[in-house]
Amino acid sequence: MLWRVIWNPKWNETLFVVSCAERLLAGVNPAHSEAEILYRLKRDHTLLYPKQQGVSHIRFRLLLLSRQGQELLQEVAYMSLPKALANI
Amino acid sequence: MSFEDSLRATELLMGFAFSLQSLEHLKSCRNVRYLFFPRLVLALLLLIGVHTPWVSVLLLVLSLLVLHRFQGPYNGGSDRMSLLLLSCLCAAYWAPGVYWQQLALAYLAVQLSLSYFVSGWVKVLNPDWRSGLALVDVFRFSTYPVSESLRDWSTQPRLLWGMSWCVMGFELLFPLALLFRPAMILALGIAAVFHFANACLFGLNRFFWIWISAYPSVLWFQSYLLSKY
Numbered sequence: 001m002l003w004r005v006i007w008n009p010k011w012n013e014t015l016f017v018v019s020c021a022e023r024l025l026a027g028v029n030p031a032h033s034e035a036e037i038l039y040r041l042k043r044d045h046t047l048l049y050p051k052q053q054g055v056s057h058i059r060f061r062l063l064l065l066s067r068q069g070q071e072l073l074q075e076v077a078y079m080s081l082p083k084a085l086a087n088i
Numbered sequence: 089m090s091f092e093d094s095l096r097a098t099e100l101l102m103g104f105a106f107s108l109q110s111l112e113h114l115k116s117c118r119n120v121r122y123l124f125f126p127r128l129v130l131a132l133l134l135l136i137g138v139h140t141p142w143v144s145v146l147l148l149v150l151s152l153l154v155l156h157r158f159q160g161p162y163n164g165g166s167d168r169m170s171l172l173l174l175s176c177l178c179a180a181y182w183a184p185g186v187y188w189q190q191l192a193l194a195y196l197a198v199q200l201s202l203s204y205f206v207s208g209w210v211k212v213l214n215p216d217w218r219s220g221l222a223l224v225d226v227f228r229f230s231t232y233p234v235s236e237s238l239r240d241w242s243t244q245p246r247l248l249w250g251m252s253w254c255v256m257g258f259e260l261l262f263p264l265a266l267l268f269r270p271a272m273i274l275a276l277g278i279a280a281v282f283h284f285a286n287a288c289l290f291g292l293n294r295f296f297w298i299w300i301s302a303y304p305s306v307l308w309f310q311s312y313l314l315s316k317y
Contacts, residue, residue, distance in 0.1 A: 001288050009112035011232065011291035016162050032159045
């Protein structure tokens, strides 16, 4: 835990991806935000499943949680179009 | 603390913070190396203290390019604070005359004080912060690995209500610490512990390093104020 006060690249990148999601929903340069998210999804997918065959496209969705009183609501706020891995 | 000592302390802390940020980018993302390798070199020059006026200008230009590359801040408030620090440092070096140079550092000190006060003001206007619900949600939904082990804190609403008011009270009262030296030392110590806790519990490490980089300016500013009035 203490080492992460000095070195925490993965989490800082996660925070950037959250910023991209917020910008995407706000309509601020959405193409850039979508490209940044897809680039990281492709990179992490390749790292996690280096030998996986047959995956040609990826897509992502943004799920928002909101509170209404004591009840939590889920809403799919955005669904990207399938994108060919070769084009990311 | 003298003006020169404050500038040097700011350079050292910023140099360290920028070096860490640059190394993190170089490790995690290959397609931004053209920006962060030069930034690392400049941050090290800032640490060593070589040609610091020019180095700070180059770092500021590079920060604008990074801003363009990511189409906004990479890490929100910490990047905005980095830009503010660099702008004030550049002005403190290049402004014509001591008056304007001191004004640049004083501006940074006032902005630092306001960063706490405005943050407290926004929270106190929010009913979820006043009831403690905002912090309950933070502990309940944060996906940071350390936070997951602290999930049970969300079942302690009284404790989190108390913590919420401690945070809001501290932030709102921070500018008053400018009136007394021991109060400022204590306030900066508490603020540093607050940022350190956020770094440990929520992974906001960049905020810790960049916010404490601005502390020398407020120490100098208070010395200046107390000597004048």
